[in-house]
Amino acid sequence: MSENNAFNKVLEQIRTQSPLVHNITNYVVMNNTANALLAIGASPVMAHAVEEVEDIVTISSSLVINMGTLSKKWVEAMILSAAKAKELNKPFVFDPVGVGASKYRSETAQKIIETATPSVIRGNASEIMALAQVTNSTKGVDSTVASDAAVSAAQSLSKQLNNTVVISGATDYIITNDTISKITDSDSMMSKITGMGCTATAMVGACIGVEADIHLASTVAMQIMGKAGNMAADLSAGPGSFQMNFLDSLYKL
Numbered sequence: 538m539s540e541n542n543a544f545n546k547v548l549e550q551i552r553t554q555s556p557l558v559h560n561i562t563n564y565v566v567m568n569n570t571a572n573a574l575l576a577i578g579a580s581p582v583m584a585h586a587v588e589e590v591e592d593i594v595t596i597s598s599s600l601v602i603n604m605g606t607l608s609k610k611w612v613e614a615m616i617l618s619a620a621k622a623k624e625l626n627k628p629f630v631f632d633p634v635g636v637g638a639s640k641y642r643s644e645t646a647q648k649i650i651e652t653a654t655p656s657v658i659r660g661n662a663s664e665i666m667a668l669a670q671v672t673n674s675t676k677g678v679d680s681t682v683a684s685d686a687a688v689s690a691a692q693s694l695s696k697q698l699n700n701t702v703v704i705s706g707a708t709d710y711i712i713t714n715d716t717i718s719k720i721t722d723s724d725s726m727m728s729k730i731t732g733m734g735c736t737a738t739a740m741v742g743a744c745i746g747v748e749a750d751i752h753l754a755s756t757v758a759m760q761i762m763g764k765a766g767n768m769a770a771d772l773s774a775g776p777g778s779f780q781m782n783f784l785d786s787l788y789k790l
């Protein structure tokens with residue numbers, strides 16, 4: 538299938554099926570990522586309570602676990618939901634926000650991965666290298682290195698876990714064992730807005746909710762980000778209007 542056909546097919550599936558995407562995500566991006574999922578045609582639900590996460594996983598098409606703003610109860614909810622996703626064979630994507638920046642983040646990321654292998658791990662270069670225990674260059678939640686630097690770390694992580702690893706940045710890499718796809722079509726304005734990485738992870742959640750080929754679904758998710766990012770940048774004077782135009786662009790894709 539050509540790249541364009543795959544893109545159109547997955548986008549069409551999202552719009553016709555409107556997959557329910559269960560997000561356990563952070564306070565910073567919760568509203569943005571819910572709106573981004575709606576704009577692309579998916580149906581978001583943000584649910585964190587330990588009392589309900591297993592029920593929500595059960596009715597959802599996919600699960601997004603994002604560890605941006607951790608706390609004890611939320612970690613419990615993440616572990617419960619990851620275990621449920623494994624039991625029910627539901628696809629799930631993990632965003633290891635800021636892994637390496639604190640012992641708590643590193644331990645939590647390991648706990649989640651040990652509970653259930655995420656279908657996809659999506660992070661920036663510093664996060665992927667910290668997760669693969671190559672180097673710790675994490676500066677808070679932003680990467681200090683270009684995505685190219687994390688390719689071999691992502692590849693060993695993917696081989697070790699037998700899953701798909703996405704490194705975002707000026708070039709996005711989608712890596713599944715020896716298969717590497719690259720996307721260079723996006724805009725640097727995207728790095729000036731908080732939550733663009735989390736939005737990329739949410740887009741992966743939407744795509745794996747409708748498409749069983751996880752590498753293809755992850756690639757389309759990053760294409761969606763790049764295309765909407767370019768469209769929005771053309772219309773925007775700066776990061777403020779970019780945020781609004783990005784949502785409109787997702788809707789118009």
Ligand SMILES: Nc1ncnc2c1ncn2[C@@H]1O[C@H](COP(=O)(O)OP(=O)(O)O)[C@@H](O)[C@H]1O
Pocket residue numbers: 660661662678679680705706707708709723724725726727728732733734735737759762763
């Ligand atoms: N310098 C850049 N040029 C173009 N696109 C970028 C750049 N940096 C990030 N992006 C895009 O922004 C989105 C978020 O990536 P990134 O900033 O790496 O994530 P995070 O916010 O988790 O650090 C991705 O879709 C990526 O393609």
Ligand SMILES: Cc1ncsc1CCOP(=O)(O)O
Pocket residue numbers: 563565566605606634678730731732733734735736
């Ligand atoms: C700033 C910040 N602090 C904790 S979570 C968060 C959002 C990070 O989002 P992204 O990784 O998508 O930029």
Ligand SMILES: [Mg+2]
Pocket residue numbers: 634635660661678734735
């Ligand atoms: Mg991030």
